[in-house]
Amino acid sequence: MTENPTGGPGETGSQWYDGEAGPLVRPYAMTGGRTQPCPTGVRFDLIALVTLDPTGPEPGDTALGPEHRTLIELCRTETQSVAELAADADLPVGVVRVLIGDLLELGCVTISRPVPPAHLPDERILREVIEGLRAL
Template structure:
């Protein structure tokens, strides 16, 4: 037994277990200490949309962790943003980005970005179209 900061006795190894939350796993353990996500040039913004690739190669022989499999299961249901995946898997966004990079390199998922606001049609044009349709 050791003592914590308050002087109360504590069992050895108990700092890795929270009785309310269960065992604690540090984020760097889930990513193997990596902080960079995926191939160069690919950014996983919070609003980037992740879709399970239906033509993805089989992952039976690939060593995927439980966190990878959780992300695959979440994407299997529907296309989700990086932020939604982070919340759904209960993982930090940085960890999700690294894990998605792994899945992207394996060809399991595809990533797309929503249309930037600068490329959307001008509101004035949309109003003219609506007015024209109403006139019909």
């Protein structure tokens, strides 16, 4: 008996293919079974900002998979958070972290942290500066 990879409900192989969604690729296949972003263990959270590095190598490298290229295209227009990239690429956050780690190692992207609210100037100080400028 041969397997039918495009089988309908109840047929052999149907759990691997959905006629409407297309073939299913498991997350571990996209990351090569890796769960950590980089061998160095660099971890970045959902609000870490990802920016395409203009001095990095050309993203047309054949070593990059289609998911890597999707993330690069999403970062091409503006800096985005890891959460935004995961949502826009329709990929699990864990997969996006690993893929961004690959791009970081290749020098295609840079990761930065948003300024924590505790390090932002106090609103009172900003208002005093505005009042001082108006007084001039």
